Amino acid sequence: MQPVLELVDVMKQYRGGPRAVDAVTLRLGNGLIGLLGPNGAGKSSLMRIAATVTRPTSGQVLFDGADAVRRPDALRRRLGYLPQDFGVYPHLSAPEFLSYLAAVKGVGARAARARISELLEILDLAGAGKRPLGAYSGGMLRRVGIAQALLTDPGVLVVDEPSAGLDPEQRVVLRNLLSDLATDRVVVLSTHIASDIESVASDIAIMAGGRLLVRGAPHDVLRLAQGQVWEATVPADTLQVLRERHVISKQVRTPAGMRVRLLGTSAPVADAVPVAPDLEDAYLAVVHGSAANAGVAR
Numbered sequence: 001m002q003p004v005l006e007l008v009d010v011m012k013q014y015r016g017g018p019r020a021v022d023a024v025t026l027r028l029g030n031g032l033i034g035l036l037g038p039n040g041a042g043k044s045s046l047m048r049i050a051a052t053v054t055r056p057t058s059g060q061v062l063f064d065g066a067d068a069v070r071r072p073d074a075l076r077r078r079l080g081y082l083p084q085d086f087g088v089y090p091h092l093s094a095p096e097f098l099s100y101l102a103a104v105k106g107v108g109a110r111a112a113r114a115r116i117s118e119l120l121e122i123l124d125l126a127g128a129g130k131r132p133l134g135a136y137s138g139g140m141l142r143r144v145g146i147a148q149a150l151l152t153d154p155g156v157l158v159v160d161e162p163s164a165g166l167d168p169e170q171r172v173v174l175r176n177l178l179s180d181l182a183t184d185r186v187v188v189l190s191t192h193i194a195s196d197i198e199s200v201a202s203d204i205a206i207m208a209g210g211r212l213l214v215r216g217a218p219h220d221v222l223r224l225a226q227g228q229v230w231e232a233t234v235p236a237d238t239l240q241v242l243r244e245r246h247v248i249s250k251q252v253r254t255p256a257g258m259r260v261r262l263l264g265t266s267a268p269v270a271d272a273v274p275v276a277p278d279l280e281d282a283y284l285a286v287v288h289g290s291a292a293n294a295g296v297a298r
């Protein structure tokens with residue numbers, strides 16, 4: 001049976017703080033759901049709740065219909081989790097560290113050896129040999145974090161900002177790996193970079209201020225910004241004015257002036273041309289409250 005993870009009316013309030021997660025309901029089945037949101041939106045809090053690391057203040061987490069807050073073991077057995085602040089033992093090598101984690105997760109020594117060498121190969125870490133993790137770059141450590149999340153071949157994979165620190169080539173490798181994994185698993189990926197999920201997510205959720213603003217298939221989310229994305233080439237002083245009135249999603253200096261891409265319900269300057277929204281435009285439109293019927297795709 002394919003696993004199903006459900007968050008029902010989940011709220012998280014840290015002591016003395018605002019609601020980090022507020023009234024979020026999400027049903028997660030097979031496929032890759034990309035959770036987008038600005039810094040402080042509540043993504044990591046929601047991911048920790050889904051991974052049973054943090055208990056919600058109220059609301060339910062159901063795994064295959066069973067309460068995973070009171071009885072988290074069934075979910076934990078099927079779960080791979082990469083936290084945002086993943087730490088390592090700096091004196092261990094990657095194989096030593098992963099072997100240790102595999103033992104903690106109850107994987108037999110032989111199976112662990114085979115799985116670890118497979119993962120080190122896939123994540124391009126095999127060449128690091130016995131180097132201690134303390135000497136790894138940030139991107140290499142992130143890949144060790146991804147490897148540990150995949151040690152048990154999990155049915156539910158929760159990865160928080162997995163591409164942080166990865167170079168463009170590694171980002172592509174990771175995107176493809178997660179997309180492959182999502183064919184028969186639940187994969188939840190949080191990021192604030194739309195291009196990380198644009199081509200691979202079967203579902204997009206956008207959060208801000210603890211609330212789930214939108215959830216839907218990528219084409220439905222793109223539709224929210226339809227007719228509101230424009231491109232124009234403008235002189236520098238016009239750019240200044242546009243910046244005060246519009247969300248600018250891209251700008252490039254060209255010999256003819258500034259080429260800008262921006263959001264607006266009507267043409268922001270006379271010669272602006274409407275363009276098809278990409279996910280970043282839609283994300284900005286939703287977060288800045290200008291998306292048509294935001295919430296429609298829920």
Ligand SMILES: Nc1ncnc2c1ncn2[C@@H]1O[C@H](COP(=O)(O)OP(=O)(O)OP(=O)(O)O)[C@@H](O)[C@H]1O
Binds near residue numbers: 015019192
């Ligand atoms: N352990 C904690 N104690 C108190 N407040 C917290 C704690 N963790 C998060 N918060 C607060 O909850 C809110 C949501 O934070 P969270 O880390 O979940 O957001 P995020 O979307 O993951 O942000 P980022 O992209 O910056 O990681 C923020 O206001 C944050 O300061």
